[in-house]
Amino acid sequence: MKAQESMEDLLDEIKEELEKGVEKLRILEALRPQDFIDILERLDSEDRRKLAVMIPDSVYVEIIAKLPQQVLNDVLKVLGIRRLARIAIELPVDELADLLEALPPSLRISLLRELPAWKIAEVRPLLKYPPETAGGIMTTRIPAFYEERLVGNAVEEFIARSEFEGYDTSRYIYVVDSKGRLRGIIDIKRFLTSPRNKKLRDIMMRNYIAVKADIDQEEVAKLVVKYDLDEVPVIDDEGVLLGAITADDIMDVLVNEATEDLVKFGGIVKIREPYLAARIRELVRKRIVWLIALYLGDLISVTIISRYEALLSAVIALSFFIPVLTDTGGNAGSQAATLVIRSLAMGEARLSFSDALRIIAKETATSLIMGALLSPIAFSIGYIMSGNALVALTLGLAIILVVYVGSIMGAMLPMVTARLGLDPAVISAPLITTVADATGLTMYFTIATLLINYLHI
Amino acid sequence: MKAQESMEDLLDEIKEELEKGVEKLRILEALRPQDFIDILERLDSEDRRKLAVMIPDSVYVEIIAKLPQQVLNDVLKVLGIRRLARIAIELPVDELADLLEALPPSLRISLLRELPAWKIAEVRPLLKYPPETAGGIMTTRIPAFYEERLVGNAVEEFIARSEFEGYDTSRYIYVVDSKGRLRGIIDIKRFLTSPRNKKLRDIMMRNYIAVKADIDQEEVAKLVVKYDLDEVPVIDDEGVLLGAITADDIMDVLVNEATEDLVKFGGIVKIREPYLAARIRELVRKRIVWLIALYLGDLISVTIISRYEALLSAVIALSFFIPVLTDTGGNAGSQAATLVIRSLAMGEARLSFSDALRIIAKETATSLIMGALLSPIAFSIGYIMSGNALVALTLGLAIILVVYVGSIMGAMLPMVTARLGLDPAVISAPLITTVADATGLTMYFTIATLLINYLHI
Numbered sequence: 001m002k003a004q005e006s007m008e009d010l011l012d013e014i015k016e017e018l019e020k021g022v023e024k025l026r027i028l029e030a031l032r033p034q035d036f037i038d039i040l041e042r043l044d045s046e047d048r049r050k051l052a053v054m055i056p057d058s059v060y061v062e063i064i065a066k067l068p069q070q071v072l073n074d075v076l077k078v079l080g081i082r083r084l085a086r087i088a089i090e091l092p093v094d095e096l097a098d099l100l101e102a103l104p105p106s107l108r109i110s111l112l113r114e115l116p117a118w119k120i121a122e123v124r125p126l127l128k129y130p131p132e133t134a135g136g137i138m139t140t141r142i143p144a145f146y147e148e149r150l151v152g153n154a155v156e157e158f159i160a161r162s163e164f165e166g167y168d169t170s171r172y173i174y175v176v177d178s179k180g181r182l183r184g185i186i187d188i189k190r191f192l193t194s195p196r197n198k199k200l201r202d203i204m205m206r207n208y209i210a211v212k213a214d215i216d217q218e219e220v221a222k223l224v225v226k227y228d229l230d231e232v233p234v235i236d237d238e239g240v241l242l243g244a245i246t247a248d249d250i251m252d253v254l255v256n257e258a259t260e261d262l263v264k265f266g267g268i269v270k271i272r273e274p275y276l277a278a279r280i281r282e283l284v285r286k287r288i289v290w291l292i293a294l295y296l297g298d299l300i301s302v303t304i305i306s307r308y309e310a311l312l313s314a315v316i317a318l319s320f321f322i323p324v325l326t327d328t329g330g331n332a333g334s335q336a337a338t339l340v341i342r343s344l345a346m347g348e349a350r351l352s353f354s355d356a357l358r359i360i361a362k363e364t365a366t367s368l369i370m371g372a373l374l375s376p377i378a379f380s381i382g383y384i385m386s387g388n389a390l391v392a393l394t395l396g397l398a399i400i401l402v403v404y405v406g407s408i409m410g411a412m413l414p415m416v417t418a419r420l421g422l423d424p425a426v427i428s429a430p431l432i433t434t435v436a437d438a439t440g441l442t443m444y445f446t447i448a449t450l451l452i453n454y455l456h457i
Numbered sequence: 458m459k460a461q462e463s464m465e466d467l468l469d470e471i472k473e474e475l476e477k478g479v480e481k482l483r484i485l486e487a488l489r490p491q492d493f494i495d496i497l498e499r500l501d502s503e504d505r506r507k508l509a510v511m512i513p514d515s516v517y518v519e520i521i522a523k524l525p526q527q528v529l530n531d532v533l534k535v536l537g538i539r540r541l542a543r544i545a546i547e548l549p550v551d552e553l554a555d556l557l558e559a560l561p562p563s564l565r566i567s568l569l570r571e572l573p574a575w576k577i578a579e580v581r582p583l584l585k586y587p588p589e590t591a592g593g594i595m596t597t598r599i600p601a602f603y604e605e606r607l608v609g610n611a612v613e614e615f616i617a618r619s620e621f622e623g624y625d626t627s628r629y630i631y632v633v634d635s636k637g638r639l640r641g642i643i644d645i646k647r648f649l650t651s652p653r654n655k656k657l658r659d660i661m662m663r664n665y666i667a668v669k670a671d672i673d674q675e676e677v678a679k680l681v682v683k684y685d686l687d688e689v690p691v692i693d694d695e696g697v698l699l700g701a702i703t704a705d706d707i708m709d710v711l712v713n714e715a716t717e718d719l720v721k722f723g724g725i726v727k728i729r730e731p732y733l734a735a736r737i738r739e740l741v742r743k744r745i746v747w748l749i750a751l752y753l754g755d756l757i758s759v760t761i762i763s764r765y766e767a768l769l770s771a772v773i774a775l776s777f778f779i780p781v782l783t784d785t786g787g788n789a790g791s792q793a794a795t796l797v798i799r800s801l802a803m804g805e806a807r808l809s810f811s812d813a814l815r816i817i818a819k820e821t822a823t824s825l826i827m828g829a830l831l832s833p834i835a836f837s838i839g840y841i842m843s844g845n846a847l848v849a850l851t852l853g854l855a856i857i858l859v860v861y862v863g864s865i866m867g868a869m870l871p872m873v874t875a876r877l878g879l880d881p882a883v884i885s886a887p888l889i890t891t892v893a894d895a896t897g898l899t900m901y902f903t904i905a906t907l908l909i910n911y912l913h914i
Binding site: 038159188193248258265303312324335348349355362373381434 | 645744748778798800
């Protein structure tokens with residue numbers, strides 16, 4: 001809740017002090033750990049390293065697993081391996097796993113050598129699963145007790161263990177059988193206030209939702225949102241309790257996946273780095289591929305138009321309206337695509353044949369009505385601007401077809417990609433535009449040719 | 458975690474049974490409350506009302522505040538006011554506030570008349586705040602105690618009150634002074650396990666984050682994500698504790714705002730309804746305005762091209778490349794815009810002058826490199842496809858300018874809208890395309906004219 005200007009002032013002050021070669025920055029003491037992430041991102045590499053030396057370990061424990069790769073690399077250059085190990089020991093296991101993933105292989109090996117065996121034992125189960133699965137984002141430091149234990153006995157151990165080493169979660173107590181299989185969960189409030197002579201199995205809730213370790217984190221997030229869960233236990237194929245995923249990790253998933261969808265829709269391959277911290281080379285690399293691919297895709301349009309050279313020479317005004325026609329098809333397509341992508345992402349529409357039919361029916365009705373409303377506008381404006389009846393008629397008719405085809409394609413492309421096992425959000429707005437252009441132009445010139453032949457305009 | 462096919466089978470079975478006029482559906486008993494939302498959405502209005510009668514109150518308590526408006530309207534037609542009141546009494550206050558907002562005014566008044574005074578007293582503070590602010594999404598049923606109370610004494614009351622009426626939150630205990638101002642928070646685990654003869658003020662955490670009731674829910678979500686909060690207390694201008702916002706409500710905010718951003722970027726005015734349940738009339742209404750507005754915007758392009766009628770008649774091949782040029786400008790613009798929108802949404806880039814300069818510098822470097830890479834491709838392909846050196850040279854030069862201008866505009870439009878106090882996500886991909894088209898075409902034809910005049914091609 002810091003004013004925007006004060007961040008600027010703060011940065012200027014920090015840069016000035018660093019310039020002077022100050023070894024200890026007094027102002028840093030007033031900051032929250034998360035503010036350091038913002039500051040580190042905004043400094044250049046040199047200042048970043050100078051500042052990184054001064055940041056205390058307790059702050060690194062809060063932020064190191066969240067630093068963008070580029071910033072982390074600079075920080076690692078000034079943290080010795082001993083200091084890194086001290087910080088790593090304090091991290092929750094899921095964050096330690098993230099950090100290990102982000103380290104260059106040689107440093108990862110050195111760090112693992114420095115860590116105590118019990119810490120490695122805790123983190124190992126997480127490293128088995130890819131970082132974007134339930135197993136990759138779970139924590140294994142959770143309160144789990146055998147179902148036959150007495151409440152009083154379990155509460156005492158819970159309190160002792162909480163004080164000694166802490167848990168990463170404490171919303172629920174997990175109850176397991178003798179083979180470690182999850183049997184029930186107990187709300188912490190209920191756990192601490194139940195009669196102490198009861199068994200855990202007598203007070204546990206048997207109706208809970210658990211996820212398998214290998215399912216995608218996005219699927220977990222959907223379940224959490226749908227069923228308003230606070231915490232989700234993670235189990236293996238035999239039902240053995242492996243860990244739990246907390247609400248704050250799910251929020252990170254939601255934010256990342258949602259903004260990733262937006263970025264993909266804008267025609268960019270996955271960028272996880274914050275924009276301001278990303279290197280130019282990286283930005284060019286992620287964007288140029290798409291720009292070139294779409295450029296080549298648009299050459300289909302060039303080919304189509306060039307085939308009608310004779311028609312265009314005769315009625316040059318037909319060329320004036322090319323952008324308005326292709327854009328409208330693309331716009332109708334983006335609208336339909338975003339609605340369908342959202343619907344699939346929220347688990348509302350499914351990939352079934354019957355939902356596809358429902359969507360086609362809805363888009364057919366919607367787009368034909370929209371086309372009917374746009375058509376007289378297109379005709380009138382076309383006639384006023386070109387003074388040519390052929391052009392006006394062509395525009396009035398083509399716009400209906402263009403909106404219809406654009407909408408159906410925009411709606412179906414995400415369904416098809418999802419069916420192929422790809423993320424529906426890879427259907428970007430530019431891709432729809434490119435596809436819509438080709439069909440739109442073909443219809444435009446076909447209608448113009450037909451009108452010339454049949455109406456002798 | 459239901460297979461997609463089984464939802465279809467289930468729906469078919471339900472429809473069949475409803476057809477037969479069955480009064481009680483056995484299969485409903487096996488479903489989770491949230492599954493009813495999916496089912497109600499997919500049924501037509503008639504079947505929906507038939508099914509709505511059979512759904513038990515306990516299920517409505519879980520789902521009624523989450524039903525899309527259209528579905529809710531149908532459900533309300535079969536629920537009597539008495540039954541609605543019984544359900545409403547059981548709702549958490551924030552959900553009751555949402556329900557009251559969604560009811561038609563006459564029904565809202567009848568419902569308020571049926572509710573007990575204590576329930577109205579609980580919900581009234583929420584109704585004072587717009588639904589999309591912190592005050593609108595908070596719950597007021599939270600455990601709050603006076604700072605001078607003894608732990609033992611507070612624990613007893615907490616347990617008694619929990620059993621009697623329950624709290625909507627139980628992650629933290631809130632500690633207030635004699636004027637009701639928030640002074641600290643206590644983790645529930647710490648609260649229940651602290652020595653009973655201590656005062657609350659001695660065990661409370663004084664370092665917490667609270668939000669004012671009138672700030673936007675999106676701002677709350679950003680804080681929660683940034684600082685990994687589980688629950689956020691809401692206070693008024695004097696610091697008086699009003700309520701708290703729970704993690705699950707923040708997740709709903711994140712999902713809604715993120716998908717809203719996506720939908721806006723696709724060129725659609727706010728659609729909160731699920732797509733499959735939305736009425737055609739509604740879909741047309743939300744989409745046609747944009748389509749017409751963008752159509753009219755594209756007429757600027759028509760005007761620009763028509764001014765170069767003489768040039769086009771002389772070199773007709775110039776018209777073939779209109780779509781590829783305008784699309785590329787729009788594509789570069791969408792890329793830049795999505796990155797900046799994301800960066801603003803995540804609180805990474807700020808609306809300061811210095812961040813604007815940083816972004817312009819980054820886009821200038823990135824886009825000029827991309828233009829330099831695209832230029833020889835554009836020239837070569839242009840020469841091969843048109844056999845015309847003027848066209849090829851024009852394409853090769855224009856593409857650099859188009860990518861540059863598209864990127865800078867795409868990056869700056871979200872900054873400018875945000876500065877004007879509007880949501881940066883209203884800068885949709887179609888809008889960028891429309892603006893990029895006009896500048897792109899002007900540059901294209903200007904370069905062609907200059908080349909003709911100076912090179913005498």
